[in-house]
Amino acid sequence: MAIRVLVISDYRETNSVRPEAEMFIGLHRTGVQVTVMTFGEAAYATKFKAEGIRVIDFHPIKKFDKAETKKIRSELEAGQYQILHLFNSPAIINGIRASKGLPVKVVLYRGYEGNVHWYDPSAYFKYLHPRVDKIICITKSNEQLLRRQFFLRKNKVISIRKGHDLSWYSQVKEADLGDLLGISANDFNLICVANNRPMKGIRYLLEATYLLPTTLPINIILVGKDMDMGEEKQLIAESPNRSKIHLLGYRTDVLNLVAATDAFILTSIKGEAITKAVVEAMSLGVTPVITDIPGNAEVVLDGVCGIVVPTKNAKVIAEAILRLYHDRILCKKLGSAAKEHIREQFNIENTIRETKAVYESLIG
Secondary structure: OOOOEEEEEEOOOOHHHHHHHHHHHHHHHHOOOOEEEEEEHHHHHHHHHHHEEEEEEEEOOOOOHHHHHHHHHHHHHHHHHOOOHHHHHHHHHHHHOOOOOOOOOEEEOOOOOOOOOOOOOHHHOOOOOOOOEEEEEEHHHHHHHHHOOOOOHHHHHHEEOOOOOOHHHHHOOOOHHHHHHHHOOOOOEEEEOOOOOOOHHHHHHHHHHHHOOOOEEEEEEEEEEOOOOOOHHHHHOOOOHHHEEEEEOOOOOOHHHHHOEEEEEEEOOOOOOHHHHHHHHHHHHOEEEEOOOOOHHHHOOOOOEEEEEEOHHHHHHHHHHHHHHHHHHHHHHHHHHHHHHHHHOOOOOHHHHHHHHHHHHHHH
């Protein structure tokens, strides 16, 4: 008999949810009976239906809502589901409440690093709720953090890497940076893709530009929201290399831009799990330069498929940039190794197989 799974998640943004959505398509193809509750206008809703996956045009909006909880419970009862897989706060809180007294196993997704503490009362509405049967983390570090929480059985937590498929990136064409930014084809170009928040550590990347010789054709391309706000705006204005710092804001052609660069750089200081943008860059064969925060440091092997630097250290960031600039052969070698690393260690087939194994273990 097929395993019956009800998934509640938001699939409106195609790129960010692709690994998760494709995992459920893969599970469906293995014989798992998947039903998805999501917004009817979600980009993936049409693809789910084309695969034969039932889609329910509904997703909870509020974290505590009787009507939304009732809607989920009605579906759980009607579908006699064995697994309820929940992916965000409104889904988790309402889904747990809806499962009360039913024989369904509750599985939660955990992607963010930290912010779950046994002494925080709000944690008991989600990850520390006794009704939860399994928490799937995407990093070992997050798994270990949750295992340290009191009142949480250690066997409830497991880590499964979020898988990718290199074929998703095979049709990505490189953007013309010369036409877009007026830079030379021989320049060395690094790209950072992030929405600027303190945890992203953009200030340390900008401080590193103060340590790069002004005579070198090294460009820093910043893609994302609010890169020119607050102290970052002043750091850019006063940088001796300000003419080589390019602000592109929010873009829909991010992958094309990344594919055209020599290296991808992300100087986060905390809070990341595994940043999708890093995995995407590696899947495109672009060398990653990242900080050694938990999560991302599990993706990149220093000196093997990228460069890992300490957090909050502009000097070391600048040294890593110069190392790649002066050794283009090494840069290309690391980029090729990064792509192969994703193929071997972060492929979606592993994710599908391991997730199905979790379901099977829960229902015996």
